[in-house]
Amino acid sequence: MTRAPTSRIYKKHETERMRIHPHKVDFAHGYPASADMFYHCLNCDDFVPSLPGESIGCQCRNVFIDTEAGRLSIKNDCRVLLVELHDNG
């Protein structure tokens, strides 16, 4: 079992062979970011890496990470889950 690379967005169908570990997080305390975490947007089902190599956002722009400004913005965090993706091969 290997961790999925975290440099790009995964689409829902790409995660079907992966195991998804949700992390229970209170977003009121901020948005965590680490190399193995993704933000799963429940509006458009994109999985956005929390530490991308360059600025990136989900399809509906509910989640947007601006690497130049060092800012992670989420419009509606009730529609977002923080998850870890494990690739089963």
Ligand SMILES: [Zn+2]
């Ligand atoms: Zn979205």
